[in-house]
Amino acid sequence: MKILSVDDSKMVHMVVAKALKNYDVEHISAMNGEEGVAKASSEKPDLILMDITMPVMTGLEAVTKLKADPATAGIPIVMLTAESATDSQTFAFEQGVEKYLTKPFGEDILIATLSSLIPLAPKAA
Template sequence: MATILAVDDSPSIRQMIKVVLGPAGHTVIEAGDGAEGLAKAGSSALNLVITDLNMPVMNGLEMIAKLRGLPSCTGVPILFLSTESDEGIKQRAKQAGATGWITKPFKPEQLLAVVSKLTRA
């Protein structure tokens, strides 16, 4: 199955992602902000990155732009998981390199379906 990096400053959201994706056979690596996510992405072979937008230290948009500069993350899908639903922010995320978007709160089956589609797992 897939190795997924979950980047969110909320421990409960990271835990929820792990509870949903773990039983489906996915390995979930957690990071609490964009800088930590970037560091972990550089040291792991990833199949997918799930990130929040608003985080301390480095936000999701900044992290995505930096991830897209790493050779190891060139083709890795990036899914935004955020409370933000503004079209302008969605466009900025897409321009930075995001593949898709799910609005919080999310339904577990919705997350599983999108992850399966993006990872082909």
């Protein structure tokens, strides 16, 4: 299982990695939308966590590209963003985003959201 987090904040990547540490998941990170689109195409993650406001390419632009490409269109995307604007949420859902979480979020909410979209298996002891 692979999860790609796309965010320009290293802190968010650390929070996601910490939340996933007890699960059998490979965590891949990208620092902007352009890098996220490239990694999604090459790594074929099972799920993508996407910020909206990033340099180079925004999360909404990246989602539009990912959902337009047959190779990545089926990957579930969860927006993780501090932006709670209704128009951004509406646009994200229109583009095919499955879930929208507003920062800050707790690890339990993140894991529950991910588990609703993909099977998260605990790491073997």
